[in-house]
Amino acid sequence: MLLSNASLPLPLNQEGKEVNYVGRFAPSPTGPLHFGSLITAVASYCEAHAHQGSWLVRIEDTDIPRIYPGSEAHILRAIDAFEFDPDTDIIFQKDRLDIYEDVIQQLHAQGLVYACQCTRKMLGSNHIYQGTCRDLQLDLAHQAIRVKVSDQVIQFTDPIQGTHQSNLKFDLGDFVLKRRDGIINYQLAVVVDDHLQGITHVVRGADLLDNTERQIWLGQLLGYAPLQYMHLPLAMNDQGQKLSKQNMAEALDLSQPSQLLQRALKALHQPEVELDRPARMLQQAVAQWSSTYIPHQTMLEGIYT
Numbered sequence: 041m042l043l044s045n046a047s048l049p050l051p052l053n054q055e056g057k058e059v060n061y062v063g064r065f066a067p068s069p070t071g072p073l074h075f076g077s078l079i080t081a082v083a084s085y086c087e088a089h090a091h092q093g094s095w096l097v098r099i100e101d102t103d104i105p106r107i108y109p110g111s112e113a114h115i116l117r118a119i120d121a122f123e124f125d126p127d128t129d130i131i132f133q134k135d136r137l138d139i140y141e142d143v144i145q146q147l148h149a150q151g152l153v154y155a156c157q158c159t160r161k162m163l164g165s166n167h168i169y170q171g172t173c174r175d176l177q178l179d180l181a182h183q184a185i186r187v188k189v190s191d192q193v194i195q196f197t198d199p200i201q202g203t204h205q206s207n208l209k210f211d212l213g214d215f216v217l218k219r220r221d222g223i224i225n226y227q228l229a230v231v232v233d234d235h236l237q238g239i240t241h242v243v244r245g246a247d248l249l250d251n252t253e254r255q256i257w258l259g260q261l262l263g264y265a266p267l268q269y270m271h272l273p274l275a276m277n278d279q280g281q282k283l284s285k286q287n288m289a290e291a292l293d294l295s296q297p298s299q300l301l302q303r304a305l306k307a308l309h310q311p312e313v314e315l316d317r318p319a320r321m322l323q324q325a326v327a328q329w330s331s332t333y334i335p336h337q338t339m340l341e342g343i344y345t
């Protein structure tokens with residue numbers, strides 16, 4: 041369905057075998073990695089390796105205006121400092137814009153997307169798009185591109201968060217795949233790359249839970265294989281807010297990787313791992329790992345940072 045040169049080689053695990061589980065860590069360089077990002081990296085890594093799978097890193101940097109100077113370099117240094125050793129080369133979405141454009145053209149040829157000229161002001165406080173531009177047949181150039189949704193419920197079961205569902209039309213509305221300023225939206229790039237990288241399991245923060253139905257829908261429209269999703273409870277700061285780049289969560293101190301790993305595993309309620317070099321701690325963490333220990337919540341109780 042997609043250009044053959046767009047496909048990436050399927051990863052092998054550390055014994056060089058083909059795998060049934062491919063996981064990933066996909067940070068956006070909109071700020072340096074913080075303790076919440078480390079929890080996601082550790083959980084996705086341990087889940088993949090505990091399933092004898094492979095684990096990839098992908099930098100989600102399509103939103104150029106939001107890239108925070110130096111954060112991409114910090115992410116790459118962190119991957120090294122924690123000795124995560126991804127199973128394929130790290131890919132950068134900003135190098136893959138032609139692939140996302142091709143997918144938009146493919147969806148357009150099938151009548152599944154349309155150009156939208158509504159400004160933020162016109163949309164006002166109405167967060168669910170009412171389809172104003174759906175039938176206007178506007179030229180795609182220099183407009184936002186939206187994908188059509190139908191009056192349909194999408195439901196998925198998450199081993200931590202339970203069953204989650206949305207009615208696409210009434211809860212979400214036609215959503216943006218490409219912004220008017222030409223930026224490819226996260227929703228499109230994440231779905232395309234999860235497919236092209238052969239990802240089978242997504243482990244990420246519960247702040248992304250509400251995006252999942254949109255991504256499942258888009259994957260269905262594109263004929264992609266379904267994925268399994270696990271959304272982790274989020275770490276909080278001392279004011280009870282989730283750690284995020286927006287509320288200035290502290291950058292991970294890369295001179296203390298072993299201590300931080302120990303704390304991340306504790307936050308995930310995993311058995312204790314002795315201080316050692318990070319690769320050996322990760323090995324022990326994988327051997328002891330069980331996702332069933334992770335609290336079934338959207339926020340972690342207690343401050344772990």
Ligand code: GLU
Pocket residue numbers: 066067068100230243244245248
């Ligand atoms: N790039 C997204 C972020 O940093 C995560 C994407 C995902 O895991 O699906 O928030």
